[in-house]
Structures are given as C-alpha cells and as structure tokens.
Amino acid sequence: MQNKLISDATLVSNYIQGDESSLEILIKRHKQRIFSFIYSKVYDRDVAEDVFQDTFIKVIKTLKRGAYNEEGKFLPWVMRISHNLVIDHFRKNNRMPKFDNSGEFSIFSVLSCDTLNAEKALIKEQVESDVRRLIDELPEDQKEVLMMRMYNDMSFKEISERTGVSINTALGRMRYALINMRKVIEKHNIILTN
Amino acid sequence: MAKLYSKKNKTEIKMNPRDETISFILNYSKALCVIKYKNLKFEALQN
Structure with a gap:
C-alpha cells in the first residue's frame, strides 16, 4: 500500500541515487502491463520473456548512465523501448526465418541430404x-x-x-x-x- | 430481436513474466556499475 503512494518519478530518482529496491517496486508495478503488451505483439511466451528482459536491461543501463530525462513518463518510456525491441525482433526474424520444428510440418521432410548413407x-x-x-x-x-x-x-x-x-x-x-x-x-x- | 452493433470488447491478455526473469533483471541491476571518468562512462558487471 505504501508503494502505491510513491510516484514513478520518485522511485526512478531514488533508483538513480542507488536505491535498488525502487526498481523492484517499479517492475512489480508495471510488469503485467508491459509483459502483456509485448506478448500481444509476439504471441510467444519465451520471446516475450526475452523482450521483457532486454527492455529492462536497456532501462537499467539508461538510468545508471544518467541518460534518462525525467518528465514523469516512466511507463510510456518503457513501453516505447519494448515496442522498439519487438520491432527489432521481427526485423531480425524476417532476415533469418526460424523453424522451431514443433508443429506437424517438419523442415527435415523438405530438406534432405544428397549424400547416401x-x-x-x-x-x-x-x-x-x-x-x-x-x-x-x-x-x-x-x-x-x-x-x-x-x-x-x-x-x-x-x-x-x-x-x-x-x-x-x-x-x-x-x-x-x-x-x-x-x-x-x-x-x-x-x-x-x- | 434487435441486433447489437456495438464493438466487442477486446479480451485483454493479462500475463506476467516469470519470477526468474524478474530475479535476473534485479540481479543484473545490482551487478551493473557505471564508472564515470571525465566525459567517458564505462559499464562494469561486478559478478
């Protein structure tokens, strides 16, 4: 309950000052919205986890480097980072299509080795x-x-x-x-x- | 019966990341240290 009273801006400021627990509160406060947003774009639990993790790694680096410009918009900023990372993910996958081979279609039925056994x-x-x-x-x-x-x-x-x-x-x-x-x-x- | 033309409410997906992911992020945060030297900034992972 106490956590709810502290604004994002204050938590961000505290975190920059070195209070690690502020980040925990921020993550717990926004994790559902951010993760659901990412999942709604990628529809893959594991990829969503990766993008979520990369988003916060970027957030942490930016905050610790003192490059964050506080305008009271922490959540929209994090959402923008995750959105960009989702785009990066799709760009990367378009360049290199991935077959996870989990469905009925097996890539090995199409790809065969010419050499005889x-x-x-x-x-x-x-x-x-x-x-x-x-x-x-x-x-x-x-x-x-x-x-x-x-x-x-x-x-x-x-x-x-x-x-x-x-x-x-x-x-x-x-x-x-x-x-x-x-x-x-x-x-x-x-x-x-x- | 009257037809309803109102848009269907989008079923919002509500999901949470795994605890391990959160734990990794928090540990990463604790381990990351940015060292400032003049105009330069160096990142160091103290793990």
Whole structure:
C-alpha cells in the first residue's frame, strides 16, 4: 500500500541515487502491463520473456548512465523501448526465418541430404558391379556401343564414326544390348534398385 | 430481436513474466556499475 503512494518519478530518482529496491517496486508495478503488451505483439511466451528482459536491461543501463530525462513518463518510456525491441525482433526474424520444428510440418521432410548413407552407398556399389557383369556378358559389338553411349556419354553419330558402322546399326546394337540385358535380369531375377 | 452493433470488447491478455526473469533483471541491476571518468562512462558487471 505504501508503494502505491510513491510516484514513478520518485522511485526512478531514488533508483538513480542507488536505491535498488525502487526498481523492484517499479517492475512489480508495471510488469503485467508491459509483459502483456509485448506478448500481444509476439504471441510467444519465451520471446516475450526475452523482450521483457532486454527492455529492462536497456532501462537499467539508461538510468545508471544518467541518460534518462525525467518528465514523469516512466511507463510510456518503457513501453516505447519494448515496442522498439519487438520491432527489432521481427526485423531480425524476417532476415533469418526460424523453424522451431514443433508443429506437424517438419523442415527435415523438405530438406534432405544428397549424400547416401553407408547402407545405400553399399547397395549402389553392388548394383553398379552387377550391371558391369551383365555388360561383360554381352556380345562384343553391343558391349562396345553400350559402353560408349552410357559410360563415355558419346552421341550415336560419334559412336558410328568411331566404330565405322552406320548410325542405324549403332542404334540397333544399343537396342539389342538393352534387350539382352533385360532378358538376363528377368531370367535370374536380379534386382537392380537402390 | 434487435441486433447489437456495438464493438466487442477486446479480451485483454493479462500475463506476467516469470519470477526468474524478474530475479535476473534485479540481479543484473545490482551487478551493473557505471564508472564515470571525465566525459567517458564505462559499464562494469561486478559478478
């Protein structure tokens, strides 16, 4: 009750003189209004706590440095500081959007790592070695065209020039190579998927 | 029945900061010391 009688201006003045308990009274007097104001803007309990804390750190620094100009408007001044800090918070968050990953949406479902894990890398290695063995089983002319096309990334024009056959023949050899490989795969039930 | 066109009263949020936050602020205040030297001011945390 006694506290109510002391004006904000007097408390601020006492605090500047070194009376720490005055700050406690000021905080207790205005905490609900200031905190509710901050919360009504940020709608996040933890962020509101942070902004509230930063507001009073600023208040304390300003008062202790003797930079506060007492005009009997302590609360509007603190509210202005908290308002500016709320704006700072939103500016900072716009620059760096934050995903807290607490909702249904998971950021990790969108972001994925391209590198394979150990198991998948092993399977990939096995699949590639199986394909190599299948290619080795092909007749030489088909194997030659397939290797040039798939591993050397050559066009059929380049393949025809290199092997001395027409483009159609090269295309035909490639076609037969694939048909033959598929036949072997089906016959032996080879699984070539990762 | 007559329609009411008056604005709805805004439900004011009434919340208080955690005790730990208040305690931190008060401790910070006690620890902070501003040292004045000529025209310069230095902040020191005595913790």
